[in-house]
Amino acid sequence: MTALNDTNDTNPKSSQSRLIKTVNSARVFLKLLGVFLPYSIRLLRIRIGTIYHNLTYKPVDSPKNVIVVGGSFAGVQVANWLANAVPLGHRVVLVEKNSHFNYLFAFPRYAVVAGYERGAFIPYEDILGDAVKKGSLLRIRSEALTATATQLLLADGQAIDYAYLIIATGSSQSPPAKWISTGREGACDEMRSTQRSVSKASRIVVLGSGAVGVEIAADIKTYFPDKYVTLFSSRNVVMPQFGRKLQIDVADTLKQIGVVVRYNTRPKALPDRKSIQLPDGTTEEYDFVLSCTGQTPNSALLNALAPQAISKQTGRILVKPTLQLQPADDFSFPNIFALGDVAEHGGPRMARAVFMQAGIVRDNILGLIKGRSPSQQYLPHVWIEGAIQVTVGKNKSFAYMPGDNGTDMLFAGAGYPDDFNIAHGWRLVGANYPGHGKLS
Structure with missing residues (x-):
């Protein structure tokens, strides 16, 4: 009877709790409406514009190039949107060294679980094919080395003129967050090699407690329960870039499944991938070491042209709210933009954020082409753009x-x-x- 009374509708605490939940739900709804309504209007505008563009766009000889460097989430999104909107006489050129789009979110799982590797690499033709066919987009597989005021210089010797340059080069990370090979088959071989090492090892250590480290450590432990898995965090929490609620529940789940977490320690992985060196100089031996630490912004493209535009603190490219290069006293390049992980934009470094940023860049470049000043500004909505879904083993996830x-x-x-x-x-x-099984 007492238990029933505790949850009865007349219980003041229960009523207050429901009221708080209702108010919070209403706040979330209003926040979502405030973000997604304008975003949905933009998407509708883009789709209508794409239909018109498909009917009217004709390729021309020697078009003015809008070059996008980098073919991950940020680069693909802005390239696709611009390629379906640029006026006659203009063309989008996507420069990317990888043969396929790398679906990075699946990499930690596929470093542990065999048989799905090829699915993590999506043919660019499947993503950008329509724009390529009508001639508004050219994809070049090569590495961009440096930018001048008018050209992009590539590793294969090409020098491509540009009217506008968009830098979406992201950041570099070590495997398994990203793979070394730029081809699908080579990257799949790297995945399979990691899978074999995980399968053979009894004692495995994972360095780094961000999303990649947490996911791969938890996957190893839940797919191979008999293995001894240790996760190192340089802080006193896991998932340090996120809030306490997530940190606490992820840590509790890791403990429940048997992952040992060692806090406030930043070991160094040694070249043999079987040992680590602790800060005090001592070493520990394991069967396999996975390093999931560190991101280095790929901003070297501007080293010669505009070194002042690269933050000395973070290595990222400094941008205005319009996502144009932040000018200094001795340089100004209003036709150069940066977005995504490589840019110091003040927003989250998440896929949701780049979808917002891509729309800003698209609209501002189209405005410049038409002779107007850029009017769209990126204002981060951290609570939605910084949202994350993370798996903690094969049986549990958190949003x-x-x-x-x-x-x-x-x-x-x-x-x-x-x-x-x-x-x-x-x-x-x-x-x-x-x-599965039908991938070319």
Whole structure:
């Protein structure tokens, strides 16, 4: 009877709790409406514009180039949107060294679970094919070395003139966050090599407690319960870039599944990948070491042209709210933009944020082409753009939305299937997943 009374509708505490939940839900709805309504209007405008563009665009000889450097989430999104909007006489050129779009979110899972590797690499033709066919987009597989005021110089010797330059080069990370090979087959071989090392090892250490480190450590432990898995965090928490709610629940889940977390220690992985060196100089031996630490912004493209535009603190490219290069006293390049992980834009470094930024860059470049001053500014909505979904083993996941003063929200859910919902990943970038075993 007492238990029933505790949850009865007449219980003041229960009523107050429901009221708080209702108010919070209303706040979330209004916040979502404030972000997604204008974003949805922009998407509708883009889709209508694409239909018109398909009917009217004709390629010309010697077009003015809008070059996008980098073919990950930021680069692909802005290249696609611009290629379906640039006026006659202009063309988008996407420069990317990888043969396929790398779906990075699946990499930690595929470093542990075999059989799905090829699905993490999406053909660019499936993403950008329509724009390529009509001639408004040219994709060049090469590495961009440096930019001048008028040209982009490539590793294969090409020098491409540009009217506008968009830098979406992201950041560099070590495997398994990103792979060394630029071709799908080579990258798949790297994945399989890591899978074999994980399978053979009894004692495994993972360095770095961000999303990649947490996911791969938890996957190893839940797919191979008999293995001894240690995760090192340089801080006194895991997932240090996120809020306490997520940190606490992720740490508790790691403990429940048997991952040993060692805090406030930043070891160094030794070249043999079987030992680590602690800060005091001592070493520890394991069967396999996975390093999931550090990101280096790929901003070297501007080293010669505009070194002042690269932050000395972070190595990222300094930009205005319009996402144009931040000018200094001795240089100004209003036709150069940067977005995504390589840019110091003040927003989250997440895929959701680059979708917002891509729209800003698109609109501002189209405005410049038409002789107007850029009017669109990127104002981060951290609570939605900084949201994350993270798996902690094969049976559990968390969805997290950041907020101020305890307003962050955390939702626990089921784990992802073995293939990490790869069909959804393909749809996210506009491609159709042919199914496991049917990849060309």
